[in-house]
Amino acid sequence: MIFSSTILENAVNEFARLPGIGKKTALRLVLHLIKQSPAEVQQFTEAIDRMKKEIRFCSRCNNISDTEVCNICSDRSRKSETICVVESLRDVIAIESTQQYNGLYHVLGGIISPLDGIGPDQLNIDSLLRRIKEEKPEELIFALSPNIQGDTTIYYIQKKLQDKPLRITTIARGIAFGGELEYADEMTLARSISNRQPVDNYMSNNK
Amino acid sequence: MLLLQNITLVQFKNSLHSSFVFGERIVGICGNNGVGKTNLLDAIYYLCFTKSYFSKTDVQNVRFGSKGFRIEGNFVRNEKSEKIVCVLRENGRKECSVNDEAYIKFSAHIGRLPCVMVAPDDVEIITGGSEERRKFLDYTLSQLDPAYLQALMDYNRILQQRNYLLRTFADSPHRDMNLLDVLSQQLLEPGNRVYESRNELLEFFLPIVRELYETIAGSGERLEISYQSQLQTDSFENLLRKSRDKDILLQRTQIGIHRDDLQFTLNGENFKNIASQGQRKSLLFALKLAEFQILLKHNGFAPILLLDDVFEKLDDNRMRNLLHRICVENNGQIFITDTHCERLKETLEQLQVRHQIIELEAQ
Ligand SMILES: Nc1ncnc2c1ncn2[C@@H]1O[C@H](COP(=O)(O)OP(=O)(O)O)[C@@H](O)[C@H]1O
Ligand SMILES: [Mg+2]
Ligand SMILES: [Zn+2]
Numbered sequence: 376m377i378f379s380s381t382i383l384e385n386a387v388n389e390f391a392r393l394p395g396i397g398k399k400t401a402l403r404l405v406l407h408l409i410k411q412s413p414a415e416v417q418q419f420t421e422a423i424d425r426m427k428k429e430i431r432f433c434s435r436c437n438n439i440s441d442t443e444v445c446n447i448c449s450d451r452s453r454k455s456e457t458i459c460v461v462e463s464l465r466d467v468i469a470i471e472s473t474q475q476y477n478g479l480y481h482v483l484g485g486i487i488s489p490l491d492g493i494g495p496d497q498l499n500i501d502s503l504l505r506r507i508k509e510e511k512p513e514e515l516i517f518a519l520s521p522n523i524q525g526d527t528t529i530y531y532i533q534k535k536l537q538d539k540p541l542r543i544t545t546i547a548r549g550i551a552f553g554g555e556l557e558y559a560d561e562m563t564l565a566r567s568i569s570n571r572q573p574v575d576n577y578m579s580n581n582k
Numbered sequence: 583m584l585l586l587q588n589i590t591l592v593q594f595k596n597s598l599h600s601s602f603v604f605g606e607r608i609v610g611i612c613g614n615n616g617v618g619k620t621n622l623l624d625a626i627y628y629l630c631f632t633k634s635y636f637s638k639t640d641v642q643n644v645r646f647g648s649k650g651f652r653i654e655g656n657f658v659r660n661e662k663s664e665k666i667v668c669v670l671r672e673n674g675r676k677e678c679s680v681n682d683e684a685y686i687k688f689s690a691h692i693g694r695l696p697c698v699m700v701a702p703d704d705v706e707i708i709t710g711g712s713e714e715r716r717k718f719l720d721y722t723l724s725q726l727d728p729a730y731l732q733a734l735m736d737y738n739r740i741l742q743q744r745n746y747l748l749r750t751f752a753d754s755p756h757r758d759m760n761l762l763d764v765l766s767q768q769l770l771e772p773g774n775r776v777y778e779s780r781n782e783l784l785e786f787f788l789p790i791v792r793e794l795y796e797t798i799a800g801s802g803e804r805l806e807i808s809y810q811s812q813l814q815t816d817s818f819e820n821l822l823r824k825s826r827d828k829d830i831l832l833q834r835t836q837i838g839i840h841r842d843d844l845q846f847t848l849n850g851e852n853f854k855n856i857a858s859q860g861q862r863k864s865l866l867f868a869l870k871l872a873e874f875q876i877l878l879k880h881n882g883f884a885p886i887l888l889l890d891d892v893f894e895k896l897d898d899n900r901m902r903n904l905l906h907r908i909c910v911e912n913n914g915q916i917f918i919t920d921t922h923c924e925r926l927k928e929t930l931e932q933l934q935v936r937h938q939i940i941e942l943e944a945q
Contacts, residue, residue: 489760523739526768527764531760534760
């Protein structure tokens, strides 16, 4: 692509760096913005600027947040007796869209996989254990990838909680989850949340 | 009944674009060294297993200088037609489909089109390291039981993670024993599953091998085969627990079904050390034909048999007996390669079964 303007070229290149955006799409987006009023474009760039500068991670659950504590954690109408453990923010969004879950979350930031250099220390596991000690929830629901590494993560955390009077469950694991959770349709996901089963059961069922 | 009716290869190994129609149950493929006989058998094998019998990576299967390959074959399985397509795209993505429906997991295809290959280098099963014998067992069992394949894949994945963790222990002051214990715990279920399946199979598999060996090799030779696994001495759980310190020291998992082996003895001596080339070949055939028989019994129809250069190194009598057994006493589809067209034609004529000869020429 040959441009008559370096400014235009820069803008197109910036857009093209985004995942899933090629040069052609980038050009279309830039041309669209050129046609808009300065105020509209400013609103757009400010939103992006603020997003990066002001966004925070909730000190309680590591969810993305505007404030010290996210709006899920600070919502008094939600049941603080259940904590749903997920890999990433995308999983929080997917589960929230089902409108079937009314407890709190804890975002691990991944799952244990020594091969990929991810040990327990790289994940928000310590903060989860601390949280459980302080908040004394009744139930911990795991919503992790239905694979070996997901299992490793569940068993590892469960092992650390053996002396706690806490129900540990996992959502039905037939469906695509973790990174693919956003593709699971809401009905299936909602059903798998209500059909959760004790981890002990899950382990012995697997045998 | 399982029959391959035709196959089309595009940029697979030395083939640019070639199609073959198979009109008979017995197909002889002949031509000079290097024309692509083995490659054609491998393409058939590929459609049955979604991978090559010979090459470890798919890149090796792409014709030099090309990008990507495609293999398409039309099978008839229990009177239903099944079109199988395996494609390696230019970007390196692989896709396999049955009747135009793409597989999400290729492992789901294993066992659907049972197939047994016999290739010259397979004597490695007898003379090579223990992994060759485990691989042979695993391919047989995976075709009989998809749950076995799943357990094996899980086991290998967890083993990899565990070994990797053990290696990180070496250069880190902080060793997460909890994580090691979790991975050990996770190994138990698939490990025990694999052990039980191997045990169960070998109980009736080994007598068949012994009997086949005697028929092929002639009488008077006492072949013994035994399954050897550490799990025979104690529970996997106990063994793993006991070897934990050693595992940490050696940075590898010392215990498990990844150490299993088969031991062959002939008249009380280690087979590998005393057997002649002919005896090795006889044992190889006994193993492969036992696999053939078990798959036949399991499916109710014969697997496809791919015989690559089997005429080499086996005397005429043994060969004719074997071929009679395979071609006349079974009704499965058989592909046989040979460098000598005349020899192949003659042999198949003598068997008095309907057959077809494909003469390959240099491309
Ligand atoms: N990826 C590849 N691209 C091109 N040629 C290949 C490839 N892999 C193997 N070959 C060629 O195929 C030929 C061997 O074919 P093969 O089927 O083994 O012959 P044979 O008829 O002796 O069994 C060799 O000449 C080899 O160089
Ligand atoms: Mg060959
Ligand atoms: Zn929060």
